[in-house]
Amino acid sequence: xxxxxxxxxxxxxxxxxxxxxxxxxxxxxxxxxxxxxxxxxxxxxxxxxxxxxxxxxxxxxxxxxxxxxxxxxxxxxxxxxxxxxxxxxxxxxxxxxxxxxxxxxxxxxxxxxxxxxxxxxxxxxxxxxxxxxxxxxxxxxxxxxxxxxxxxxxxxxxxxxxxxxxxxxxxxxxxxxxxxxxxx
Ligand SMILES: Cc1cc2nc3c(=O)[nH]c(=O)nc-3n(C[C@H](O)[C@H](O)[C@H](O)COP(=O)(O)O)c2cc1C
Numbered sequence: 001x002x003x004x005x006x007x008x009x010x011x012x013x014x015x016x017x018x019x020x021x022x023x024x025x026x027x028x029x030x031x032x033x034x035x036x037x038x039x040x041x042x043x044x045x046x047x048x049x050x051x052x053x054x055x056x057x058x059x060x061x062x063x064x065x066x067x068x069x070x071x072x073x074x075x076x077x078x079x080x081x082x083x084x085x086x087x088x089x090x091x092x093x094x095x096x097x098x099x100x101x102x103x104x105x106x107x108x109x110x111x112x113x114x115x116x117x118x119x120x121x122x123x124x125x126x127x128x129x130x131x132x133x134x135x136x137x138x139x140x141x142x143x144x145x146x147x148x149x150x151x152x153x154x155x156x157x158x159x160x161x162x163x164x165x166x167x168x169x170x171x172x173x174x175x176x177x178x179x180x181x182x183x184x
Pocket of ligand 1: 132
């Protein structure tokens with residue numbers, strides 16, 4: 001199998017990390033892979049905020065979980081209330097991906113960039129997971145200031161990175177394969 005496709009099969013969401021921090025070179029390689037992604041009308045609208053401040057990561061976790069507890073969706077409420085659950089899985093590096101507000105397709109641009117980063121991380125032996133639930137923090141008024149988000153940008157997603165703790169490694173879910181058909 002082609003190496004890139006093999007890497008896609010290998011990628012899985014990693015939610016148990018070791019304490020070891022990534023090197024700046026590894027982070028730059030991952031972010032630069034994100035930058036290579038396609039974007040609507042070539043807007044290149046994604047912006048990356050690399051957070052390695054443990055206190056800030058913990059604040060995001062706490063503030064998001066407090067909001068999640070107000071949710072009317074049962075499973076979100078339960079996660080918000082669970083002491084064991086960490087929204088950012090105690091990852092040593094969290095990248096917040098923001099999008100330029102006036103871009104043609106901001107969410108798609110950021111999503112394409114994130115997928116590139118996940119695959120780059122996998123190929124470097126680094127674990128990662130895309131965090132959509134960070135919206136419970138990002139929607140708060142104080143979030144943009146806490147993350148130093150530039151005027152004209154909206155933070156959309158978080159992505160956690162670190163080395164997988166193989167002693168408690170999770171498995172990759174089985175993928176459905178009956179999801180395509182031909183028209184010809
Ligand atoms: C848009 C999006 C949002 C996600 N949000 C979260 C999240 O908030 N927390 C989390 O632990 N995983 C999150 N994930 C990861 C999914 O749970 C994961 O991709 C899915 O269970 C399939 O597992 P796999 O990535 O190992 O193939 C998200 C994935 C996507 C694409």
